[in-house]
Amino acid sequence: xxxxxxxxxxxxxxxxxxxxxxxxxxxxxxxxxxxxxxxxxxxxxxxxxxxxxxxxxxxxxxxxxxxxxxxxxxxxxxxxxxxxxxxxxxxxxxxxxxxxxxxxxxxxxxxxxxxxxxxxxxxxxxxxxxxxxxxxxxxxxxxxxxxxxxxxxxxxxxxxxxxxxxxxxxxxxxxxxxxxxxxxxxxxxxxxxx
Numbered sequence: 001x002x003x004x005x006x007x008x009x010x011x012x013x014x015x016x017x018x019x020x021x022x023x024x025x026x027x028x029x030x031x032x033x034x035x036x037x038x039x040x041x042x043x044x045x046x047x048x049x050x051x052x053x054x055x056x057x058x059x060x061x062x063x064x065x066x067x068x069x070x071x072x073x074x075x076x077x078x079x080x081x082x083x084x085x086x087x088x089x090x091x092x093x094x095x096x097x098x099x100x101x102x103x104x105x106x107x108x109x110x111x112x113x114x115x116x117x118x119x120x121x122x123x124x125x126x127x128x129x130x131x132x133x134x135x136x137x138x139x140x141x142x143x144x145x146x147x148x149x150x151x152x153x154x155x156x157x158x159x160x161x162x163x164x165x166x167x168x169x170x171x172x173x174x175x176x177x178x179x180x181x182x183x184x185x186x187x188x189x190x191x192x193x194x
Contacts, residue, residue, distance in 0.1 A: 035064030035082060039187045040112030041154040044102040045080045045088045050194035051099045053078065053092040058099070062088075084108050098194040105186050111156065115184060122146065122158050123180035129156065133179075135171050141185050144171055153190040158182035 036046040043049070045065060051057045058078050059067045065080040065087070072089075076096055080088040087108050093100045107117050115125060122130060125146070133146040142157035160168065161181045167173035 036062075037082075037087065037108060038110050038112065039088070039102065039104055039154070039189055041148075041152070041189070043191075044104065044109075044187075044189045047090075047099065047102060047191075049099075050093070050191035053090070053096055053099055058090065082108060093194070099191050101188055101190045103186060103188045109187065111184075111187055112154075115156070115187075117184055117186065120156075120184045121180065122156075122182045122184070125156060125184075133171055135169055137169075139186075143168060143182065144174075144179075145188075153192070155188045155190075156184050157186035157188065159185045 036044075039045070045062045047058070047061045051061055053076065055067055055069060055078065058080075059065075062080050065082065068079050068081065070077050070079055072091070076092060078090040078099075079086045080090070085106065085108075087106045088102050088104050090099050091101050091103070092098065105117055107119070110116060111120070111125075113125070128148055130146040131148050132150045132152070133144055135144050136142045136157060139157065141159055143160045145155045145157040147155045159182060160174070160178050161183070164175070164178035164181075166175060166178070
C-alpha cells in the first residue's frame with residue numbers, strides 16, 4: 001500500500017508540472033517494497049514527527065531499514081541504512097529525547113520531485129523551492145541552502161561549481177550562472193517541535 005501511495009504521489013507531482021528529474025527506479029522499490037526513500041516537507045524515511053530518539057521508536061516508523069545507533073561529535077545519532085549503506089541520519093534535540101532533524105547525502109534517497117544528491121542542480125528544483133536561500137558558512141561541503149521560505153522545514157543544500165572563484169558572500173553577490181549550476185549535496189528535514 002505504501003509503495004502504491006508513493007508512486008501515486010510521484011505521478012501526481014509530475015502531472016502538475018514538477019521539475020523533470022530522475023524518478024525512483026522500479027527495481028529499487030521492488031527490492032524493499034515498504035522502504036520509503038523519499039525526503040521532503042512531510043518527513044523522511046517514513047518518519048513524519050519528532051519521534052522519541054530510540055531504536056524501538058525509529059524502527060517502528062522506518063520500515064525496512066537497518067536501524068543503528070552511532071555517535072557524531074559526541075552526540076548520539078541514529079542511522080537508517082539499506083544494502084547500499086546509510087541513507088538517512090537522524091540527529092536528536094538538545095536533550096537527546098526526540099528526533100530533531102533527518103539529513104541525507106546518499107544518492108539512494110529522493111527529494112519530493114525525484115531529485116537526487118550529486119545529480120540535481122539548483123536550476124532544476126523550481127522557483128518555489130528556491131524562494132529563500134542562505135549561505136552555509138559552517139558546512140563542510142555546502143556553500144548555500146534553499147527552501148520555500150525562511151521558516152520551512154525542508155532544505156536542499158548546494159555546492160558551487162569548481163569553476164566559480166568570485167564573490168561568495170553575501171548570497172546575492174554570487175553570479176546567477178554559478179548559483180544555477182550548483183550541485184545538490186544534502187537534503188535536510190527538521191521535525192516539528194515534540
